[in-house]
Amino acid sequence: MKKFIIGLAVGLIVAFPLGINFGKDVPLLSNPFAAKPDIAAQVKERTGELLKDTKEAIHDATKPVKEKFSK
Template sequence: MKKFFIGLVLGLIIAFPLGINFGKDLPLFSNPFAAKPDITERVKERTDEMLKETKEAIHDATKPTTDKLQK
C-alpha cells in the first residue's frame, strides 16, 4: 500500500504540469507557470483559421452552381 501512495504522489507531481501545458497548447516539458500566452492573440489566430476554412467550404459548396451558370 505504501508503494501505491508513493506512486500516486509521484504521478500527480509529474502529470499536473504536463496537463497544464497540454491544456494551454504549449510544449509538454516547458514551464507551466511561465508568462501566460496572450488570449487575444490566440483568439485572433483561431478566428482567422476558422474564417479561411469557412470561405473554402462555401467556395466548394457553390462551385457546381457557378460552373453551371458559366456554361
C-alpha cells in the same frame, strides 16, 4: 498499499505540470507557471484560420451552381 500511495503522489507531482502545459499548447517540459500567452492573439489566429476554411468550403459547395449558370 504504501507503494501505491507513494506512486500516486509521485504520479500527481509529475502529471500535474505536464497537464497544465498540454492545456496551454506549450512544450510539455516548459515552466507551467510562466506568463500566460496572449489569449486575444490566439483567438484571432484561430478565427482567421476558421474563416479561411469556411470560405473555401462555401466556394467548393457553390462551384457547380456557378458553372451551371455561367454556360
